[in-house]
Amino acid sequence: MWDVSFIPLRPGSLSGPVTERSDAVRNRERLLGAARELIDECGADGLTMDRLAERAGVGKGTVFRRFGSRAGLMMTLLSDAEADFQARFMFGPPPLGPGAPGLERLVAFGAARIAYVLEYGELARAADESAYNRFDVPAAVLWHRHIELLLREEGMDADPRLMAMALSATLDPERLLHAVRVHGIAPERLAESWRELVTRVVRGA
Amino acid sequence: MWDVSFIPLRPGSLSGPVTERSDAVRNRERLLGAARELIDECGADGLTMDRLAERAGVGKGTVFRRFGSRAGLMMTLLSDAEADFQARFMFGPPPLGPGAPGLERLVAFGAARIAYVLEYGELARAADESAYNRFDVPAAVLWHRHIELLLREEGMDADPRLMAMALSATLDPERLLHAVRVHGIAPERLAESWRELVTRVVRGA
């Protein structure tokens, strides 16, 4: 059994010099701790980079050197949950993981993604605010490829890549959160609607 | 034939006092002219509210009083094209307008929307940056309702509202633009994929 390293949410987060200076390590941990505190107290939207720097007792430059941007920080905070989610749909038990038919895995994927968004939605939304490359973040590419793979497995004859793109759009955190929070749509109805959607798309093949 | 007033892209843009002071009219026109100039020269992303105010020879406060926000300005700039688009799918000739079967109208709607986004994409994206209520802007609600209506017409048995939501997500300007500009996907392939998608969704009923 080989090493199962997950796809990072944030590009480049695995690069850089192998050893990190001790003050860098200390500051990174201070910052992550302070960030979690602030999010507990004020919500993700209430976290500003200035306040974070102040709370962590660190200069503002340090915050940006560590995380690159606000979105990068949010991705880092999400990375544990994200790694867990990835492990579950790639290597976990069926129907989410391998072993079940493609269609069932697709249905389960949507349900799991909806649950994920409901739990970490604010963070996910904040992590997506990065303007231009939200769709090319490694984790997003992985979800996309996963959906595409399952579509192919089900014999999708239309362009599977574009179909996967269309289906991914449906699971966008901002939209899901909006449906639930603003329109008061029950998460189960969203999951049910996803089931209908993928079933029709796959069956139509 | 009654008055066919279009659904405004921007909420509240029809309210306010009936008569506008002459200096207000003059400044609004100066601002719209300057905005079009700046977008021609620097693209939509290169338009900042400060530069716009300066170019129009007007105070910054005036810009925000007129348009409320940067997104509001972009919506105003789009409103002609938007009104035209709305008129075409609501009252124009088939297959986009009434007279064709629901499925054909859906297919045509997607194609028209894709063409619209390709033409006015930058503006549309800038108009959507308004954070929280992009999905509840009147024009977006109208597209949504239109799709829902056509789905019902085709006898959609699953929740038509949520299905319409899923299909709308696919036509999101940001995603479409990203697919074309970054991934180099040909617009015709997007339209074809949309056709496959709605066909399967409707046929699966």
Add this chain to the structure above:
DNA sequence: CGTCTAAACGGACTACGGTCCGGATAATAT
């Protein structure tokens, strides 16, 4: 222990969207 250097630090600085309010002015009434 002293020297050296690459890495990290910090906070002043910029650009931007958006707000506010004292002052100017167009429309109207007299």
Add this chain to the structure above:
DNA sequence: ATATTATCCGGACCGTAGTCCGTTTAGACG
């Protein structure tokens, strides 16, 4: 023409994300 007032104007001001660069320091080497 003058006075009145509701509307509009302008630009100083604020909070925020992100950058820059002179200064500090961890840690390796002699």
